Amino acid sequence: MSRLKGVAERDTRAGFRAERREVGASVPQGLLKAARKSGQLNLSGRNLSEVPQCVWRINVDIPEEANQNLSFSTTERWWEQTDLTKLIISNNKLQSLTDDLRLLPALTVLDIHDNQLTSLPSAIRELENLQKLNVSHNKLQILPEEITNLRNLKGLYLQHNELTCIPEGFEQLFNLEDLDISNNRLTSVPASFSSLSSLVRLNLSSNQLKSLPAEISGMKRLKHLDCNSNLLEAVPPELANMESLELLYLRRNKLRFLPEFPSCRLLKELHVGENQIEILGPEHLKHLNSILVLDLRDNKLKSVPDEITLLQSLERLDLSNNDISSLPCSLGKLHLKFLALEGNPLRTIRREIINKGTQEVLKYLRSKIKDDGPSQSDSIIETAMTLPSESRVNVHAIVTLKILDYSDKQTTLIPDEVFDAVKSNIITSVNFSKNQLCEIPKRIVELKEMVSDVNLSFNKLSFISLELCMLQKLTFLDLRNNFLNSLPEEMESLIRLQTINLSFNRFKILPEVLYHIPTLETILISNNQVGSVDPQKMKAMGNLMTLDLQNNDLLQIPPELGNCVTLRTLLLDGNPFRVPRAAILMKGTAAILEYLRDRIPT
Structure with missing residues (x-):
């Protein structure tokens, strides 16, 4: 009976109140019975406007079938039921959750995305075992401070809400690995975010951020940072010291220049399209040893430096919709799989070549590379191999x-x-x-x-x-x-x-x-x-x-x-x-x- 201990302290008769055993019309008895065995309950898409009491009290009340049949097999003894650890109530019409949430202290996963929630109950602080919380696609305007008590939380999904700020003490979620706050109304990110030392993925896209705190570089394990669709005019130089960073998205901002990345040796994708960047220089490229994808589309670039050949791992390069009139022939030395050039006033490459695709463009550029003529060894090879046939x-x-x-x-x-x-x-x-x-x-x-x-x-x-x-x-x-x-x-x-x-x-x-x-x-x-x-x-x-x-x-x-x-x-x-x-x-x-x-x- 250990699962009743915390609840019994609040209500000594909680486990035996037959009058509160109602079953919601949208929650079949068989579903509840299965949930008591598996510890998982999925009520997604059931048109619920509130969570039935039988759900909150699934581990508290005597099951309905126990009143109808007092002879149990060993697998059906209700007092040996499994505590509910996973509850999915997404895609419903919930406008609020009650403090009865505390009756499910064993929850590790709570998924309530796609509802109409405007707030979360303070009782959420008692879900100390929670590891994943999905409250995306709701109408939250504020997060309760009690959420900072969820110290075991690893995944927090808050995208598509109406949040304007992050509560004090948020940095106490030091086990957090995945945080998505995209598509909200944030205007700033607390400097204390640097304490989220376990964070691997951070999505801040589609907010109203004008700057990022320099302290963000303290996230030593961060691999994926998405800041697309904000109002950023610059990024802090400290960002370039994030050694674990692999994916960086800065599209649709107001950036005028690229940062240098001296320590980002693992950076594989850099997306800075749809900004106002005018210069791409050697200093921006020399440290990008591992870069696979470089997105520079829809900027104001006028040229590409010869040092582009430093990016020996590059596979995808998007230069479309810039002001580039010519390309360095050295670009042909790269082993690109995809090269986008549309929307540039290119004068040195005929349109018909561009229309043939990436490999034809690279082939053309390679053919224009000027060298000192074939060496003697090259001549020997060609003579020996080129028979009349x-x-x-x-x-x-x-x-x-x-x-x-x-x-x-x-x-x-x-x-x-x-x-x-x-x-x-x-x-x-x-x-x-x-x-x-x-x-x-x-x-x-x-x-x-x-x-x-x-x-x-x-x-x-x-x-x-x-x-x-x-x-x-x-x-x-x-x-x-x-x-x-x-x-x-x-x-x-x-x-x-x-x-x-x-x-x-x-x-x-x-x-x-x-x-x-x-x-x-x-x-x-x-x-x-x-x-x-x-x-x-x-x-x-x-x-x-x-x-x-x-x-x-x-x-x-x-x-x-x-x-x-x-x-x-x-x-x-x-x-x-x-x-x-x-x-x-x-x-x-x-x-x-x-x-x-x-x-x-x-």
Whole structure:
């Protein structure tokens, strides 16, 4: 009877009041019975305007079935019931919670998101075992000071409320690892936040912050900091000393210059798009040794320094909508998977090259790199390898650029001499685009141990051969402008694939195998006939950031797609659905996902 001890001190008859044993109409007896065994109760989406007393008193009152049947098996003895540790009452119409909350002292998880709560009861302080509290999507204007008593709290989710300040003593939540206060009305962050030494993820986006406290650098374990959509004009220099920081989001602010990051050796993603940054200098780049994603779109940059080549790990670079008139040829030395240049007054690169995509731009830039001419050893290699029958093979590209290029030949097959020319050289990229190929050359399998990028676009492929599925290191695959309507399930073996372009083909559904490639970050499948997607399977794709479904046959967008919170870019224009309307689509991905989430049936 230990579970009754704390309650009995307040009410000596609490466990035996039969008159308070009512069961709410929305809470079936079977659900309560199961909860007494499992310690978990889910009342999500039951249209509740208040929490029934039988829920608060589930571990206090004698179960209803105990009054009806006094003979219990060993598994049904009510006095051996499990204390309730997890309570989910989200997606209801709750406007308040009562102090009866204290009757569930064993709770470790309390999820009350998507209700109409304007406050939390002071009795919440008694849930000392609580580890996760989700009060997002409510109408909270203030947090009770008692919340600072939840010393075991690891996850606190307060996004989409009306909070204007953080209570005193908040830093006492020293076990907190994940804190989301996005989409509120905060104008400042307390300096005492630095005491949240266990924090790994902090989301402050979509508030009204004009500055960040220098003390924020005291969060020694912080990996993910999101300050998107605020009013920041600068970030404290101390931010650059956060050694654990991996993801930093500063989009849609008023930043005029980039900070330097001398200590952020682990920084993998830096998002500073939609600001007012005018200069990108060597000092901003020299310490970003681990950077994979650099988002600089919609700023006022006029140039890119040659030192961009310092970012040897960079995979995605977004420079769109700036004032850049020329690019350094050295940019071509980077192994980028994605380069966005739209909206710049570029004069040194023809539009047709830009329209061909990232690899063609990099190839063009590399071709413009001025050197002292081929060395004697290069000449020997080329002379030895370039036989008359191989005169069409770009040996220079093979030897120096590691590219096997046989594109724009309008051929129906790739000659054997193309593969023969590789010999013992390392090849990382294959470009067979703009030909008349009806099938993938079988000899491509000879490159399976080394090739990471394959471009087969603008051909006549109607199926994918198994040889392609054997390219173990493939990360980028371009299959646009072919005759494909399906992909083989064997493509699931492409365990490193990050980007696939299937635009301008004949797909009627999103290929099933794509759901089973967990590394996918970008799926481009515009201009097909896709009529449906599976939002549940897509939600499981934890790395998916870009999904382009433009110009397809989607008659409706499943609301559950809003749960795919990893998506940074979702493109839906040109489909025949009626909702979301164009006004929502124009607001961008975050607004679309939020709109869809709000319409998930309960």
